[in-house]
Amino acid sequence: MSWYYSFRGKQKGPVSARDLLVLESAGLISGSSIIWAEGMPDWRSIDAVREQVKIEAGDVDLSQYGVCAHSQEVRPREEMIAYGENWIAPEHKDGFIQSLHEGSRLIDQLHVGGMRFVGFWWRVLASVIDSLIKGAINMMFMIPLGLLAVPALEKLSGSGGAPDQGMAAGMVAGIMGAYAYMFVATIVSSLIYEVWMVGKYGGTVGKLALRFQVVNADGSKLSYGKSFARWASEVLSKFICFSISYVLGILVVVAATRGGASEPSPAMVAVLMLVCSVIAYLGCFPWWLAAHTKEKRALHDMMCGTRVIFK
Numbered sequence: 001m002s003w004y005y006s007f008r009g010k011q012k013g014p015v016s017a018r019d020l021l022v023l024e025s026a027g028l029i030s031g032s033s034i035i036w037a038e039g040m041p042d043w044r045s046i047d048a049v050r051e052q053v054k055i056e057a058g059d060v061d062l063s064q065y066g067v068c069a070h071s072q073e074v075r076p077r078e079e080m081i082a083y084g085e086n087w088i089a090p091e092h093k094d095g096f097i098q099s100l101h102e103g104s105r106l107i108d109q110l111h112v113g114g115m116r117f118v119g120f121w122w123r124v125l126a127s128v129i130d131s132l133i134k135g136a137i138n139m140m141f142m143i144p145l146g147l148l149a150v151p152a153l154e155k156l157s158g159s160g161g162a163p164d165q166g167m168a169a170g171m172v173a174g175i176m177g178a179y180a181y182m183f184v185a186t187i188v189s190s191l192i193y194e195v196w197m198v199g200k201y202g203g204t205v206g207k208l209a210l211r212f213q214v215v216n217a218d219g220s221k222l223s224y225g226k227s228f229a230r231w232a233s234e235v236l237s238k239f240i241c242f243s244i245s246y247v248l249g250i251l252v253v254v255a256a257t258r259g260g261a262s263e264p265s266p267a268m269v270a271v272l273m274l275v276c277s278v279i280a281y282l283g284c285f286p287w288w289l290a291a292h293t294k295e296k297r298a299l300h301d302m303m304c305g306t307r308v309i310f311k
Contacts, residue, residue, distance in 0.1 A: 001056060006034040006043070009219040012072065017056035018065070019074040020046065026067040032117065032295075034217050042305060043217030045295065070096040116310040118212050120291035123298075123308060129206030134193060141185040194231040199224035211311045219309075226304060233300035237286035240299075 002014035007028065015023070023029050024046065031047040046053065066077040066087035073089055080087040088096050118126075197204045202213040202221055214222055214230070222230070286299035295307055 001037045001039075003035055003037045003053075005029055005036075006217075006219040007072070009215065009221070011220075015074065017053045018058070018060050018062075020053055021057050021060075022062055022065045022074045023067060023072070025062050028067060028072060034219065036217075048294070068092055070099065117296040118308045118310060119296055120288065122210060122212070123287075123290055123296070126204070126206035126210050126212060129209060130193075130204045133205055134190060137189045137193070138182070138186055141182065141189070191228075191231060194234075195224060195227045198222055198230065199227040207308070212308055213311050214306055214308055217305050217307065222306065226306070230300055230304045230306055233303040234286075234298075236303075237299045241284055241286055 001017065003017060003020055004011055004013035005015070005020065005023070006012070020029070020035060024031070024033075029046065031050070032045050034043040035046055035049070035053075036043045040049075064076060064078075065074055066080055067074055068080065068089040069083065069086040070088060070092040073092075075087075075089060077087060080089050081093060082088075083096070194204060197208075198214050199222060201208060202215070207214065214227075216222060216226070289302070290296045290298040293302075297307060301307060
């Protein structure tokens with residue numbers, strides 16, 4: 001099979017299974033590096049398909065092979081030139097020496113290309129930062145509502161505090177309009193914030209502040225279209241979360257009031273609190289999947305094939 005691997009966010013290859021193991025032993029890639037071959041539905045980490053790679057590579061002595069520090073080409077060491085602890089293919093000797101003269105360092109050329117996935121609690125912290133920022137933005141949208149509400153309150157106070165039927169209907173319509181306005185404003189601000197930030201900078205303010213980045217399976221940057229799909233997938237995850245919590249919550253309330261007791265006993269209150277905690281945990285499964293999956297992927301990451309990594 002011809003394999004491809006991710007190195008510094010770029011697709012490299014094709015290489016053989018033996019070459020993958022040599023690249024890993026040389027430190028260019030790691031077990032968490034993403035690889036792909038024709039027939040695979042998605043990019044996978046080396047650790048996830050290690051047995052398949054080993055079987056395909058066969059019984060090979062990796063110490064007999066080296067990686068050219070200039071071209072990353074895998075060759076038998078007897079065909080290359082040693083430079084300290086590194087190996088250079090003869091045809092790349094001049095280019096390698098020239099790069100050293102220009103100030104390039106070996107550590108820059110032989111850099112581990114594996115991705116470090118961001119853990120669950122780090123992602124929670126980034127979400128808290130983003131929530132504060134989006135909350136501040138949404139507060140700005142409430143200013144026009146406040147300005148519009150002042151004349152209505154003055155009119156209500158001038159009427160003696162007892163609104164007639166027409167005024168009451170107007171107040172109900174105003175409240176419904178205010179809710180609709182805030183709902184649309186929240187969706188639009190979240191859409192612009194998430195899609196624009198991730199598409200342009202690779203992450204939201206919270207993620208960038210903690211040096212996280214949202215990438216594709218091969219480590220490349222997300223397009224605006226992919227950023228929108230990821231945002232929409234997270235909105236769908238929230239809908240699933242709230243739907244599950246709402247339905248289970250209703251079932252708990254119905255079960256608790258079925259006996260007809262006017263006041264629940266302390267034992268019943270404790271049970272209800274425990275059940276509500278379980279419901280909250282189950283309802284948040286789209287996010288805590290990131291705590292239980294190897295690549296720390298939430299549901300919307302799985303739906304869009306994205307990863308959150310350390311820069």
